[in-house]
Every structure is written in structure tokens, then in C-alpha cells.
Amino acid sequence: MGGGEKPQLIINGKRLDGRASDELRPLKIEVGAVKNAVGSAYIEWGNNKILAAVYGPKEALPKHVQDPEKAIIKCRYQMSPFSSLEDHGRTGPNRRSTEISKVTKEVFQNVMLLEQFPGAEMDLYIDVLQADGGTRAAGITAAAVAFAASGIPMTDIPFAVSVGKVGDELILDMNKIEDNYSDADMPVAISPRTGDILLLQMDGNMTKEEVRRGLEMIKKAGETISKVQREALRAPYEKTLDKYKK
Numbered sequence: 001m002g003g004g005e006k007p008q009l010i011i012n013g014k015r016l017d018g019r020a021s022d023e024l025r026p027l028k029i030e031v032g033a034v035k036n037a038v039g040s041a042y043i044e045w046g047n048n049k050i051l052a053a054v055y056g057p058k059e060a061l062p063k064h065v066q067d068p069e070k071a072i073i074k075c076r077y078q079m080s081p082f083s084s085l086e087d088h089g090r091t092g093p094n095r096r097s098t099e100i101s102k103v104t105k106e107v108f109q110n111v112m113l114l115e116q117f118p119g120a121e122m123d124l125y126i127d128v129l130q131a132d133g134g135t136r137a138a139g140i141t142a143a144a145v146a147f148a149a150s151g152i153p154m155t156d157i158p159f160a161v162s163v164g165k166v167g168d169e170l171i172l173d174m175n176k177i178e179d180n181y182s183d184a185d186m187p188v189a190i191s192p193r194t195g196d197i198l199l200l201q202m203d204g205n206m207t208k209e210e211v212r213r214g215l216e217m218i219k220k221a222g223e224t225i226s227k228v229q230r231e232a233l234r235a236p237y238e239k240t241l242d243k244y245k246k
């Protein structure tokens, strides 16, 4: 949500980039972009470009952070200095990146089988190379693929997307201009197998009915997002199979 002259975000039922209210931006995911990582994924979602890389499990350090019962997850989300027109020149974490790192970690604490690795840590890095609204959702969606590609046992491959409100209309997967001038933004992460909500944040206000409708839009979009995630995970194996077929 932003100040200034408010542009009209929906004209004749179409959004500024031509999308319908329940339409996702183009989504592409590629596995294995970071060779040294145990698992990695690169996502292009609209104009967002994000890398997610997973390391570990390895001994958690310093020792006092270890949990003798299970592994811990460390997550560091950050925007590169050149990721948007806003100023990112200052290095190091800020309040927003600390918050996004925390909520992202909590998503994965609910799907990774942490008890299998007592005393260990798993490190998740999410680096936003280009930002255009919805980077936390895109980062979580990419990180889920990176974790799945790492082979670390997990119960499901979560996805995330946000739904926003413009006047009385709900719009799926807002870009930055929509995010700036919308009346509300609700990013959500879901475990598609169980339907469990792993993240739900709200900036602005929605009625109970709008939240219900928004969650329905998100679940529906999840079918498409999950499919892209699974195809990305299959792609390297299919390439290898193709080689043998020739």
C-alpha cells in the first residue's frame, strides 16, 4: 500500500497488465541453479527473479543453538542492492527481511522431518535478484522446490501466493504497483496435500467473507503452482532419460 495519486488498478474488468482477477503471472522454476547447494531452485514469477539454495543438514553451530531432539532451520531472505528502484544499498538484514526470513522458516519447520536430524541445522538462503511484488510468496515457492531437490525428507511441497483487495474486488498474485495501491494484501502458504495453512499474513483489512473467497482463489491457483513445482523437479531426470532413449 502506498501514498500518492492512486491509479485505477482495474479497468473494464482487466488489470493493468491485462490479467483477469484470478490470473497468475507467468511462472517458471528451474532446479539446480546453484551447483554447490544440496538443493536449489531459480524462480521467475512475473518480474520477480529469485534464487533459493539449501545447505545441510550439518552440525548446528554455535553449539548452543542445537536442539538435541531435532534439526533447526536457519533462513536468510535478502534483496540484492539492484533488485528494485527502491534503495537497497545498505547491506545486512533490516526489519522487513528479518520478518520474511522468520515466517519462511516457520513454513518449513512444519513440513521438514526435523526429528530425523537431531542437533543439525539446515540453511535456507533466498536471494531476490529482481523484485516486483510477492517476493516472499515466490521465495517460499522456490525454497520448497530447493528443499525437495535436496532430498531432505519432507511431508509435502508447499506453495505460496498472495491475494489482494482493490475496492470490492479480490485479485490474485499482485505485482508491485497493485501491492502499492491495493486496500489489502494477504500472502498465504499452503501444504497442498493436507490443505494446512503454513503462513497467513495480512496487510490492510478484509472481511471474513473476503478472506474465505481469497483462500479459495489461492487454493485453486495452488493447483497450477504445484504443477510447475513438480515439473521443475522432474525436468533433470527427464533430460537424463531422454539421453538414454537416443
Ligand code: CDP
Residues within 6 Å of the ligand: 079, 083, 084, 085, 086, 096, 131, 132, 133, 134, 135, 136, 137, 176, 179, 187
Ligand atoms: O515482496 P513482498 O510482496 O512479499 O513484500 P512487500 O514488503 O509487500 O513488498 C512489496 C514489493 O515492494 C516487493 O516485492 C518489492 O518489489 C518492493 N519492495 C522493494 O523494492 N524494496 C523494499 N525494501 C521493500 C519492498
